[in-house]
Amino acid sequence: MTTITPRPFLMGAETEYAVSGRREGGQIDTDDVYNYLSEAIRQERAWVPDHHGYRGLYLQHGGRLYLDYGSHPEHATPECFTPRQVACHDKASELLLLLAKARAEKAYPDLRLTILKNNLDPLFPDSTSYGTHESYTCWVDHDTAAAAMLPHLATRILYAGAGGLTGHLEGVGFELSQRARHLREPVGSDTTSNRALFGTRIRKETDHSSDGWIRVHLIGKDSQRAPFGIYLTYATTGLLVEMLNRGLSVGVGLELENPVEALHSLSRDPWLRTKVRLLDGRKLTALEIQSLYLEQCEKALQQGALPDWAGEALGHWRDTLTGLTKNPQSLADRLDPYCKLLIYEHELLRANLDWPLLQKALGKVMELRYEFSDEVFAAVLAGSAKGLDADDTQAYDRAFQHLSNKPEQMREQLAFAVRLQMVDLNYHELGGLYDRLHAAGRIRDIILTPADVDEASRTPPSGGRAALRGAGIRTNHDGTWRGDWQYLWQTTTGRCLDLRDPFDAVCREVKLRLPEGEWEPAHLDVMEQLETPPEEQVAPGETAA
Secondary structure, eight states: OOOOOOOOOOEEEEEEOEEEEEETTEEEOHHHHHHHHHHHHHHHSOEEEBTTOTTOEEETTSOEEEEETTTEEEEEOOOBSSHHHHHHHHHHHHHHHHHHHHHHHHHSTTOEEEEEOOSBOSSOTTTOBOOEEEEEEESSOHHHHHHHHHHHHHHTHHHHOOOEEOOOTTSOSEESOSSGGGEEEEEESOSSSSEEEEEOOOOSGGGBOTTSOEEEEEOOOOOOSSHHHHHHHHHHHHHHHHHHHTTOOOSTTOOBSOHHHHHHHHHTOTTOOOEEEBTTSOEEEHHHHHHHHHHHHHHHHHTTOSOTTHHHHHHHHHHHHHHHHHOGGGGTTTOHHHHHHHHHHHHHHHHTOOHHHHHHHHHHHHHHHHHSOHHHHHHHHHTOOTTOOHHHHHHHHHHHHTTOSSHHHHHHHHHHHHHHHHHHHHHHBTTSHHHHHHHTTSSOOSSOOHHHHHHHTTOOOSSSHHHHHHHHHHHOOSSSEEEETTEEEETTTOEEEEOOOTTOOSOOEEEOOOSTTSOOGGGHHHHHHTTOOGGGBOOOOSTTO
16 A cells, blocks of 8 residues: 655635624714724734734734725634634634624624625625635645546535525526625636636745645635534545645546536525536536545545544535435535525415515516615515605606516515515624524534634634744733734844744744844745844744743
8 A cells, every 4th residue: 555645734714704883873884893893802802913904913813803805804714724623713703703793882882783704795696795715735736736626616515605595597596605606717816806616826925835835725615604514615625635635636537517607507406406517428416526526535534545534524524415415404404505495495485485486586686776776676665656756756667667567466576585685694694593593403513512612712723833823922912012824023022933834833933133123024034044143043932832
């Protein structure tokens, strides 16, 4: 048997949150919402400011919170070694924001904040999306990884999606993924317009190493509330990357004819019957393709070629595919799409409606929202133009002409569709429907418990630089320290904890050349090239522990 030597491996998540807020004076800017949340989090946990700005904070759990482009909060987990750790720290971001919301609203009694962990603008879902991104340490080049991974990335939608309503003409009213419709290319580096299923973005020097690894940055996953879906997404994708890292074949014979079209068509079939065409002419379902990937991983496990956490992950993967084959809604207690599907089918039954009618109503809602103002649309739902000015009254009359030859019946269906959209949105609101379902025992704690999440909000994973970063922040948060993924440093003395090696758990401290900011951590490489005299360095020790 060939000996396989493992290589260092990390993974992590970055999640963008949508926020809004009100005070007695009315709506407040999302920048101000972030300020309230950031102020509150600084009182909940130890922190140091982001050296590069973005109103960012590096927190004691080793992760980062900052204001992303578009004025919304983004949380990045610390560097994790296992999918369970990623799931814990992803959920810890929700906990931190909920704690911040509660503290801010207590401090300002007239303040009301709303925080959403979803991927779509509820009013214009086809034009606006915000994401959750994955990172994996990959020791093969992008082309090799993309070829092996694309069929998996298109078909893991079975458990990597969050589900959502859609009025797409080719759909049934429900999609497995909110993010899928915004992916346009199979491979590429764009993350904001021509988004790719497999990302090749290398934005900065720290996204690759002279040692031979790259940070694979994927943007196609949904922002999930149920932790089992988060876990399984990272477990399956992480295992395939680990197989590539260890020189094993992945995805051979599973190449799709058109990965993006396959993703879109699979997303629009929540009952998992759709087949997609492979390059060899076969047509397979997502379940069948996932099962073939699973078999490849199980063979690698038998050879002793996978990490310690693989056995548990493969068991959950197989159980999930078996359950989805029998009845997707049997997994409503652990995966977001099927939980939502169960809720919506119950509501359809109560309203004596069906999916085709709902799909048509959702499409009409989207059409009216794009063409008419909020005031006119609200009047159409109410069935009255009362209170509208002359121009809006004329628009109201035109809008009613869009409904059908049975406008009152269609209006009722539109109102039902909008009500379900609000349910969908509330599912993703922190403290909303998902959390109520979890509290009632409708969502099972299969992978982690609330105690695990609380611990992850305070403590980083052990064994790598995240542990050093978190320990350093807990020790050194007196206002004079600054942070980055690669270092912690003190602006007054030049003390610097060197965290450039993401896999190293040994604390190294150096002394930067000050004063006047002549040197900062970005110059560490230069200092080494200049062979800094020993008296200007501090011997490695336990300073950060």
